Amino acid sequence: MEFLQVTSPDDYRVQQIFNAYTTSFPEDERRDWYKFVQLFEHPNVKVISVLNQSENIGYLIVWELSNYTFVEHFEVFPEFRNQKLGSYITDYLFKNHPRIILEIEPEQLNEDAKRRFSFYQRNGFNLIDEMYVQPSYGEGKKSLQLWLLANYLPENLKEVKDEIYDIVYH
Numbered sequence: 001m002e003f004l005q006v007t008s009p010d011d012y013r014v015q016q017i018f019n020a021y022t023t024s025f026p027e028d029e030r031r032d033w034y035k036f037v038q039l040f041e042h043p044n045v046k047v048i049s050v051l052n053q054s055e056n057i058g059y060l061i062v063w064e065l066s067n068y069t070f071v072e073h074f075e076v077f078p079e080f081r082n083q084k085l086g087s088y089i090t091d092y093l094f095k096n097h098p099r100i101i102l103e104i105e106p107e108q109l110n111e112d113a114k115r116r117f118s119f120y121q122r123n124g125f126n127l128i129d130e131m132y133v134q135p136s137y138g139e140g141k142k143s144l145q146l147w148l149l150a151n152y153l154p155e156n157l158k159e160v161k162d163e164i165y166d167i168v169y170h
Contacts, residue, residue, distance in 0.1 A: 028142045046064070102148070107147075127148075129157060
């Protein structure tokens with residue numbers, strides 16, 4: 001498995017990633033095209049294409065923050081799911097980013113959310129905040145009640161959330 005940073009919105013993989021992103025994530029959980037393209041200019045962001053046998057099978061959008069990595073989006077494309085590829089991706093994350101935080105929908109929301117929470121628990125993440133609110137991605141989009149998960153226990157959760165709000169959602 002290969003993990004290649006996509007450094008330009010002109011990269012041929014970007015359209016495939018954005019198409020999957022808009023199909024898989026609800027409107028309120030994602031950026032529009034203009035804001036998505038701006039990610040490539042931000043020094044803290046890495047958009048990573050995940051390849052398996054030279055085929056693009058998914059992507060990661062990660063933010064390297066003060067002393068942890070925030071995984072904003074993580075997706076294995078639908079046609080490659082249920083092949084344990086997501087576990088390989090979390091292994092990569094753990095090896096390259098020792099302190100990881102991410103958001104998910106609460107498990108009681110639906111079956112997919114329950115399955116997703118179970119996946120992250122099996123792969124070394126623990127619930128650190130059930131009262132987390134993801135700020136709005138912009139005009140016409142709602143803030144969302146989500147859960148924060150991490151592979152470690154942050155010393156000051158308020159500082160972590162403030163940094164995510166200030167840098168990722170600003």
